[in-house]
Amino acid sequence: MxxxxxxxxxxxxxxxxxxxxxxxxxxxxxxxxxxxxxxxxxxxxxxxxxxxxxxxxxxxxxxxxxxxxxxxxxxxxxxxxxxxxxxxxxxxxxxxxxxxxxxxxxxxxxxxxxxxxxxxxxxxxxxxxxxxxxxxxxxxxxxxxxxxxxxIPDFKFDKMLVSLETLFKFLYPPNLEHSNALERLDIFAIYGPCVNYHSVDQCLCRECALVGKEHLEGVRESLIASEQTKLGIKIRPQPTTATKTQLPQRVQLPPIRLLKEEDIKQIYQSLCEKCQFHCNGYAHLQGGRNMQHIMTDQELNTLAKEMNKQEILELLYSEKGNAANVMIETIDLNEPNHYTKEMIQLLFQELETDYYNRFKFYHLQNVILEDRRIRMNAWMSILINKPIHRFKNPKLVCKVPPEMRKNPESIHYTINRILPLNQTYKKKDITKMPLDFPPNLADKEKLNPNEEKLALLKKLHRDTHHMVEIQDAKKVVSNGVYLLRKYNDGRNGEWDNYSSLKAMNRGSYVNYEEKKRKEKL
Ligand SMILES: [Zn+2]
Ligand SMILES: [Zn+2]
Ligand SMILES: [Zn+2]
Structure with a gap:
């Protein structure tokens, strides 16, 4: 070029x-x-x-x-x-x-x-x-x-420039096998951007945290010094340690708990292996007071559910009126769609990047929120069993010319599809895969959490049965239940040869025989 x-x-x-x-x-x-x-x-x-x-x-x-x-x-x-x-x-x-x-x-x-x-x-x-x-x-x-x-432009760390690598670190953290990447993507767009910052309290081990805290204290002092010179306050000669604490500081700064990229670069060599891995493998979302807190996985999950609830409730109101309040209680608020890494990349393929392949956060935000709108509508369509084009939702009406709709900087930006990517995305042709070696266990596709549960249940039911005593048979779900019977009783025992699961119902043959026996007595 x-x-x-x-x-x-x-x-x-x-x-x-x-x-x-x-x-x-x-x-x-x-x-x-x-x-x-x-x-x-x-x-x-x-x-x-x-x-x-x-x-x-x-x-x-x-x-x-x-x-x-x-x-x-x-x-x-x-x-x-x-x-x-x-x-x-x-x-x-x-x-x-x-x-x-x-x-x-x-x-x-x-x-x-x-x-x-x-x-x-x-x-x-x-x-x-x-x-x-x-x-x-x-x-x-x-x-x-x-x-x-x-x-070649100088590399500068900038929170508002996000590389795909950083984003994926946030979407797929190494500690979660099945992270809810789509929900995290939405959180990223609404509360983001995610950052390569790490908290000395939450991320690092004890020894490394001490190193980090010492470094941050230095950062804070230099910040205070620069603030003081900016305000024209003279810096007093260093007092002795005894009087240091008594002197009032003119510039107040809250404590800093987060190590930024530059800070991590400086102390990286003195971190232990585990903490180095953490700094390389994770990206976080900032939050809390003065943005000095790192959002935990649990907080993110709750946040995602709350977000989905609000959005679904709003959509339900426009379709179902006040019935929405009751309906929302019965809905599973976990995102039903799942995007793979390729689909997320596909989402951003038209956005421009800087020399270091970083996207502008505002562009990513626009694209993700648009995609979220589409996903929400598709989700709603399943919930209320109604095609999307018949929604009463006013958010779907758009009279803006197409040039403005394609520009991610414009507030009118829209994506030209009505279904989530995972429903329109064409998978690679797998018929051409080589078949001359046996399929490996490790090649098996990862299951989603709900699929995994189903597969496990199926497997359990394939080779095991509930074994219960006859008097407990009614309490247990009757499908797949095998009744336990004393071996030597034969037809002279408590129940006879006609006994079967169906016969456990009222008025059955067994009950009939039982009654007859009691009458004789
Ligand atoms: Zn961290
Ligand atoms: Zn450590
Ligand atoms: Zn350590």
């Missing part, structure tokens, strides 16, 4: 080493060393076998007077070409000063250290070329189709 909007173009100059010098590799190496010593950086270093006539014409169109001689010399052998950049100064001027005057004799007089002065032999064989101005530098770069050198 010639121009990447995420990056910044660097000023550059075009440089060329002519055939006679290119023949001497040690001289080229010397020149390269000098270039680097001058603080210039070399980009797109190439050695070409032979220039084309047009390239030479384009390169030296200003020297029409010597064109024939230049042409024969330039076509006589290999050349080295590259672009030069400088971090602070203008690379065009730096390079021009390094090579010196066009005429090597003049160059030697003016500056004996100049490259043309040292290696040049005549005005034709002055051995080096450099662009005169930004315009010709651009033109000469274009002749050889070099890309414009670009500055």
């Amino acid at each position: 010639l121009f990447d909007p995420k990056q910044e173009n660097l000023p550059y100059t075009f440089a060329l080493i002519k055939p006679d010098t290119t023949l001497k590799p040690n001289v080229v190496q010397e020149v390269v060393n000098k270039i680097e010593a001058a603080g210039l950086t070399i980009k797109n270093f190439v050695q070409v076998q032979q220039l084309y006539r047009e390239e030479v014409l384009n390169l030296f169109y200003k020297q029409q007077k010597y064109m024939d001689e230049i042409m024969t010399y330039m076509l006589s052998g290999e050349c080295v070409m590259f672009l030069l950049c400088h971090e602070t100064e203008n690379p065009i001027l730096v390079w021009k000063k390094m090579i010196g005057n066009k005429d090597p004799i003049e160059a030697k007089k003016a500056d004996p250290q100049s490259l043309r002065g040292i290696y040049g032999t005549s005005i034709i064989k002055n051995e080096f070329h450099g662009s005169d101005d930004p315009f010709s530098a651009n033109k000469e770069r274009d002749i050889f189709k070099f890309p414009i050198p670009q500055k």
Whole structure:
């Protein structure tokens, strides 16, 4: 890509080493060393076998007077070409000063250290070329189709820029095998963003927490100091430890409990293995007073249920009126849809990222909340057994032009589908899987919590039965119940050969026989 909007173009100059010098590799190496010593950086270093006539014409169109001689010399052998950049100064001027005057004799007089002065032999064989101005530098770069050198933006930690990696750390924490990723995604959008911060109280072990607390105390003191200088309060000379606690502090800051990315980077080496794993594997949601608390899994679960309840209740009101209050009590408030990692990636595929593949949090938020609206409607549709297009819900009406609806920055952003992704997503074709090895237990697909429970029950019922005494048979659910019977009783025991589960009902054969026996007595 010639121009990447995420990056910044660097000023550059075009440089060329002519055939006679290119023949001497040690001289080229010397020149390269000098270039680097001058603080210039070399980009797109190439050695070409032979220039084309047009390239030479384009390169030296200003020297029409010597064109024939230049042409024969330039076509006589290999050349080295590259672009030069400088971090602070203008690379065009730096390079021009390094090579010196066009005429090597003049160059030697003016500056004996100049490259043309040292290696040049005549005005034709002055051995080096450099662009005169930004315009010709651009033109000469274009002749050889070099890309414009670009500055790689500095990496800065920013809460509002979220990478997929961080998001997945939050959605799929290592301690939960079946995290409710969709509910966490909604929480992320509504209360987010999630952060790579860790609490000294909640995340780290005892020893590491001490290291963290010590570090945070330093952070807090430097914060107070900077606040004080900002307010123009003079910092008193350090008092002795005895009087330190008595001095009133003019700037009050609440205690800091969270280690940010920079802090973790600084103390990372002194953490134990377990805590290092924690810092690498988890991302959290901040909460609590001054945002100094990390939301626990339990808090997140409760939050998700409460969120779903509110949303479903609101939707139910518009459809069912006051009956909603009763209905809501009977509804399972766990999100019925499940998205895989691929589906979540698919959700964000049209959003743009910065150089480090981070999304803007506000874009993610818009997309997720839109998707949540769709999921909620689909959920409602199942609950009240009514197709989505017949909902009375006013949220579904939208008269905004499609361009605005596609822009995630716009408040009118919408997704062009009415079903959750897991109902529209096409799975990969598994018929082409190789079948020459036996299926492994580990290859088995993960089950959702409810499916797992069902599978377990099925398995239990396949090879076991409830065994109960005959007098308890009525108390237990009658399906799959085997009655226990004393072996030697035979038909003379308490019950006879006709006894079966069906016969346990009132008026059955057994009861009839029982009655007859009592009457005889
Ligand atoms: Zn943590
Ligand atoms: Zn630790
Ligand atoms: Zn430790």
